[in-house]
Amino acid sequence: xxxxxxxxxxxxxxxxxxxxxxxxxxxxxxxxxxxxxxxxxxxxxxxxxxxxxxxxxxxxxxxxxxxxxxxxxxxxxxxxxxxxxxxxxxxxxxxxxxxxxxxxxxxxxxxxxxxxxxxxxxxxxxxxxxxxxxxxxxxxxxxxxxxxxxxxxxxxxxxxxxxxxxxxxxxxxxxxxxxxxxxxxxxxxxxxxxxxxxxxxxxxxxxxxxxxxxxxxxxxxxxxxxxxxxxxxxxxxxxxxxxxxxxxxxxxxxxxxxxxxxxxxxxxxxxxxxxxxxxxxxxxxxxxxxxxxxxxxxxxxxxxxxxxxxxxxxxxxxxxxxxxxxxxxxxxxxxxxxxxxxxxxxxxxxxxxxxxxxxxxxxxxxxxxxxxxxxxxxx
Amino acid sequence: xxxxxxxxxxxxxxxxxxxxxxxxxxxxxxxxxxxxxxxxxxxxxxxxxxxxxxxxxxxxxxxxx
Amino acid sequence: xxxxxxxxxxxxxxxxxxxxxxxxxxxxxxxxxxxxxxxxxxxxxxxxxxxxxxxxxxxxxxxxxxxxxxxxxxxxxxxxxxxxxxxxxxxxxxxxxxxxxxxxxxxxxxxxxxxxxxxxxxxxxxxxxxxxxxxxxxxxxxxxxxxxxxxxxxxxxxxxxxxxxxxxxxxxxxxxxxxxxxxxxxxxxxxxxxxxxxxxxxxxxxxxxxxxxxxxxxxxxxxxxxxxxxxxxxxxxxxxxxxxxxxxxxxxxxxxxxxxxxxxxxxxxxxxx
Numbered sequence: 277x278x279x280x281x282x283x284x285x286x287x288x289x290x291x292x293x294x295x296x297x298x299x300x301x302x303x304x305x306x307x308x309x310x311x312x313x314x315x316x317x318x319x320x321x322x323x324x325x326x327x328x329x330x331x332x333x334x335x336x337x338x339x340x341x342x343x344x345x346x347x348x349x350x351x352x353x354x355x356x357x358x359x360x361x362x363x364x365x366x367x368x369x370x371x372x373x374x375x376x377x378x379x380x381x382x383x384x385x386x387x388x389x390x391x392x393x394x395x396x397x398x399x400x401x402x403x404x405x406x407x408x409x410x411x412x413x414x415x416x417x418x419x420x421x422x423x424x425x426x427x428x429x430x431x432x433x434x435x436x437x438x439x440x441x442x443x444x445x446x447x448x449x450x451x452x453x454x455x456x457x458x459x460x461x462x463x464x465x466x467x468x469x470x471x472x473x474x475x476x477x478x479x480x481x482x483x484x485x486x487x488x489x490x491x492x493x494x495x496x497x498x499x500x501x502x503x504x505x506x507x508x509x510x511x512x513x514x515x516x517x518x519x520x521x522x523x524x525x526x527x528x529x530x531x532x533x534x535x536x537x538x539x540x541x542x543x544x545x546x547x548x549x550x551x552x553x554x555x556x557x558x559x560x561x562x563x564x565x566x567x568x569x570x571x572x573x574x575x576x577x578x579x580x581x582x583x584x585x586x587x588x589x590x591x592x593x594x595x596x597x598x599x600x601x602x603x604x605x606x607x608x609x610x611x612x613x614x615x616x617x618x619x620x621x622x623x624x625x626x627x628x629x630x631x632x633x634x635x636x637x638x639x640x641x642x643x644x645x646x647x648x649x650x651x652x653x654x655x
Numbered sequence: 656x657x658x659x660x661x662x663x664x665x666x667x668x669x670x671x672x673x674x675x676x677x678x679x680x681x682x683x684x685x686x687x688x689x690x691x692x693x694x695x696x697x698x699x700x701x702x703x704x705x706x707x708x709x710x711x712x713x714x715x716x717x718x719x720x
Numbered sequence: 721x722x723x724x725x726x727x728x729x730x731x732x733x734x735x736x737x738x739x740x741x742x743x744x745x746x747x748x749x750x751x752x753x754x755x756x757x758x759x760x761x762x763x764x765x766x767x768x769x770x771x772x773x774x775x776x777x778x779x780x781x782x783x784x785x786x787x788x789x790x791x792x793x794x795x796x797x798x799x800x801x802x803x804x805x806x807x808x809x810x811x812x813x814x815x816x817x818x819x820x821x822x823x824x825x826x827x828x829x830x831x832x833x834x835x836x837x838x839x840x841x842x843x844x845x846x847x848x849x850x851x852x853x854x855x856x857x858x859x860x861x862x863x864x865x866x867x868x869x870x871x872x873x874x875x876x877x878x879x880x881x882x883x884x885x886x887x888x889x890x891x892x893x894x895x896x897x898x899x900x901x902x903x904x905x906x907x908x909x910x911x912x913x914x915x916x917x918x919x920x921x922x923x924x925x926x927x928x929x930x931x932x933x934x935x936x937x938x939x940x941x942x943x944x945x946x947x948x949x950x951x952x953x954x955x956x957x958x959x960x961x962x963x964x965x966x967x968x969x970x971x972x973x974x975x976x977x978x979x980x981x982x983x984x985x986x987x988x989x990x991x992x993x
Contacts, residue, residue: 303803324988329802329981334828338795341788341825345768345799348786349807353799371789498784498800499807501763505730505779507787516733516779667734671741671923676936707897708939710745711735712725 282461288426288452289356291459292382293318295430296354300469301380302328303353305342307335307361310394311450312384315356336364340381344372347379348506350472350497352434356382358450359401360391362408369443370409371508376485376493376531378437378472380430382446384453385561387639396639397450397562400613402620405445406590412528414535416542417445417590419560423457427464429587435470436542440534441492447589449612451562451641475502484515485527491534535591543596544587549575550600553582555651558597558621559610560586563642567610570647581651589617594624601625606654610634610642630654657718659699663691664713674705674714728752728762730782737776739847741935743894743920747841748777750897750918751810754904765808768797770822773847773922774814774840783810791822794829797836805835805978808908815842816854819875823855830884833912834977839904840915842877843922851925862929881915882970888914889970894921895942896966906968912976919946919964 286294293315296304304319320330329346333339339355346353357365362383372379385401387393401408405417416436420426426448433444473494475482484504485493496502509517510524518524535542548571550556559567564585571583584600586593601607606629609618618633625631634650636642661682663674670689679702684694691713699716706714725731729752738744755765767783769775771790778785784807788796793811801809818826818840829836845863846852853863856877857870878889888910892900900918907914921927921938932938942964949967952960 303799305799324985327985327989331798331802333795333798334824337792338798338825338828341792341795342799342802345786345796345801346803347799348784349800349804351803353803367789368792498766499764499804503762503782503784505785505787507779508789509787669735669740671935673741673935673939676934677939707749708746708894709749710738710740710742710935712729712745712749 283458284461285456286423286459287314288420288423288448288455289314289384290318291423291426292420292430292446292448293322295427296380296434297322297326297328298427298467299352299431299434300471301352301354301434302326303343303346303351304328304330304355305333305346305353306339306355306357307333309336309358309361311386311453312356312358312382314453315382319354336361337367340365340368343379344368344377347377348495348498350500352378352438354380354382356384358384358386359388359398362401362404366409370411370413372443373409373413373531374411374508374510375506376441376495377443378441379443380433380437380446381443382448385447385449387637393639395450397612397641398637398639399449399561399563399611400616400637401447402589402613402616405447412532414440414442414532415445415590416440416442416535416588417447419447419587419589420452421561421564421585422452423455423459424464425587426452427459428467431467431469432544435468438470438472439492440538441472441495442535447561449562451565479503483513485511486513487530487534491530491537539591542588543591543593545593545596546585546587547596548583550582550584552580553600553603554580554605555654556582556584556600556604556607557610557647557651558584558586558607560589560617563610563612566642566644567647570644570651573644574648574651579651592620592624597621597624601628604629606630606632608632608634608647608650608654610647612636612642657701659696659701660717660719661693661696661699661705662715663693665690665692667711668713669711671710673708673710677704677708679704724752724756725749728755728782729780733780736780738773739924741921741923742773743843743918743922744773744777744841746894746897747839747900747918747920748780750900751839751904752781753901754908757901757905758908760808764806765810766797766800767810767812768793768800769812770814770817772814772817773843774812774817777812791817791820792825793817794822794825794836794838798829798832798834801834801836802978802981805982809836810908811836811838813838813840815840815844815856815877816846819855819877819880826881827884830881830886830913830915832977833885833887833974835911835913837904837907837914837916839918840877841918841920843920843926845922845926847922847925851929861926877917878915878969885913885974886915886970887912887972887974890915890968891917891919891964891966893919893942893946893964893966895939896946899966903968910971912974
């Protein structure tokens with residue numbers, strides 16, 4: 277007798293929501309926006325089944341705020357949005373950065389600026405994810421390229437948020453959000469789940485923002501006997517506001533460095549044939565699917581092409597890309613924007629090789645043929 | 656008749672004058688900075704209007720046994 | 721220092737940053753007395769604030785304290801309360817904080833009737849930024865951004881929140897400090913969204929520009945220009961014209977949001993739809 281397979285046909289948005297619940301997410305606060313709404317819909321339906329809570333807030337800003345509030349009680353909390361909503365969320369995303377509150381924000385990218393193309397794909401929020409909120413701050417942004425990865429990266433996003441006490445962004449695009457693929461749950465059954473640390477000292481000695489040796493604070497959930505202060509003002513180790521230059525400098529550096537100094541642990545990427553490649557195609561999210569097809573076709577024609585896909589857009593895998601830059605004639609970067617990640621590749625490559633973009637901003641996915649044309653044009 | 660003690664924390668006092676003005680019995684005077692000083696404790700009736708209205712938690716009225 | 725202050729204040733954070741004669745300190749001590757009367761467990765109580773002078777309240781009181789972004793205190797508090805309904809949640813806001821930038825969050829917290837007690841300190845002005853007009857600056861009054869007098873109409877905060885669905889609405893003043901404590905106690909006991917408007921004095925940014933220079937003058941103005949809602953009921957309309965009504969203005973029962981959500985979970989887990 278053949279065992280019935282544990283497979284479901286799912287959208288990226290649905291897989292992302294189910295992955296979040298798998299990670300232990302028990303709270304969702306958000307606001308409807310195309311093309312991310314299915315995430316809210318799945319959470320509204322599924323969370324009560326596992327004792328979790330869903331709330332549709334009055335606006336995007338409130339969705340982010342309530343997500344942070346819930347996280348402070350120790351719950352894993354999620355919100356989801358798209359470009360215009362992501363713009364509105366920046367205020368409290370910055371709050372989560374400085375107050376070091378773990379949570380996950382999904383941005384299913386659509387064409388912009390402003391209302392732009394609500395139902396069409398884009399990858400033009402790459403830089404908004406990095407610099408959207410004001411001030412220097414840490415950023416972790418993950419980019420899924422398949423339905424399975426929408427699920428597994430939702431788990432990874434929560435793991436990183438809980439481990440590094442910071443908001444984590446899932447930078448999905450509409451292609452992946454609305455794409456349907458089968459997800460074999462047996463393939464994703466053994467995922468590591470990380471929960472935030474709890475203080476191991478008594479409340480009288482507790483300093484919420486001390487950070488310890490790793491520079492990562494341990495925030496006791498509200499209601500567990502540790503009474504302390506949380507603020508969006510620059511604060512000292514005890515959590516109270518300060519303007520003392522030395523303390524301010526120390527806090528600002530610590531919150532950025534807790535991600536910068538743990539890049540080895542955070543950075544994830546996929547690479548193929550980078551050892552003997554003459555040309556590297558570097559792409560991510562929905563565009564990476566066309567890039568992979570282009571690589572197959574080019575190889576069939578005898579081209580020495582390699583493939584590299586950053587899974588963590590931020591922090592960018594600069595060490596790995598830098599190494600490849602030493603050997604290849606060119607790096608081709610297909611993306612559905614006017615060259616946002618290409619700029620980062622250029623920074624990392626620092627003139628060691630040519631960087632060519634394949635950029636499309638018409639609301640359509642880049643085709644393999646469009647990538648092939650650029651690769652064949654490399655001299 | 657009951658007797659009361661009145662104390663002012665002159666370090667935290669910001670010299671707003673609320674206690675001086677609201678006290679119905681003129682228990683308080685002011686120093687050269689305008690800060691409240693207790694000048695006549697015997698007049699205090701223990702109404703605590705000063706304590707309730709001090710924005711800086713400087714005043715404590717107690718009953719003397 | 722009084723025992724209540726020792727117990728509910730972070731005495732090492734005092735003196736606070738508020739200006740001489742600011743009403744915020746009076747509201748905060750009225751709050752501390754209410755906590756004593758309620759006998760709240762400080763470990764199980766969360767105090768949330770937004771931005772502005774009022775928001776600094778959370779620095780000074782010894783609870784789980786959360787100083788959030790401008791206008792957003794209620795949205796953060798909604799997340800806290802819904803995620804963990806066993807926690808007591810109090811929110812401090814200012815007039816600009818709650819009715820301008822946070823107006824949307826305010827009306828929706830009212831509509832949901834979520835079990836949170838909001839204390840809105842109304843000093844008629846943006847104090848922290850130096851005296852700009854707010855939606856509660858009375859028409860005709862002066863502010864740095866209304867140098868020729870305010871021409872906009874101001875909200876009646878209590879009517880606004882009542883209309884939006886708050887189930888307990890009261891207005892007090894810093895002069896009526898003891899009654900303010902009673903109102904906070906009654907608001908906390910209401911199983912639903914409670915709003916206590918605490919009319920307060922800002923001598924530096926409001927009084928100075930509006931012919932009331934001293935804190936004492938302002939607090940005495942509050943004494944003379946308010947009338948209790950019960951007393952007002954027996955008076956003719958012309959006798960209460962121009963007076964600020966204080967007291968418990970509205971109190972009703974309605975389904976509370978987090979309890980409704982718990983019922984929803986029970987229904988879903990019980991196999992219902």
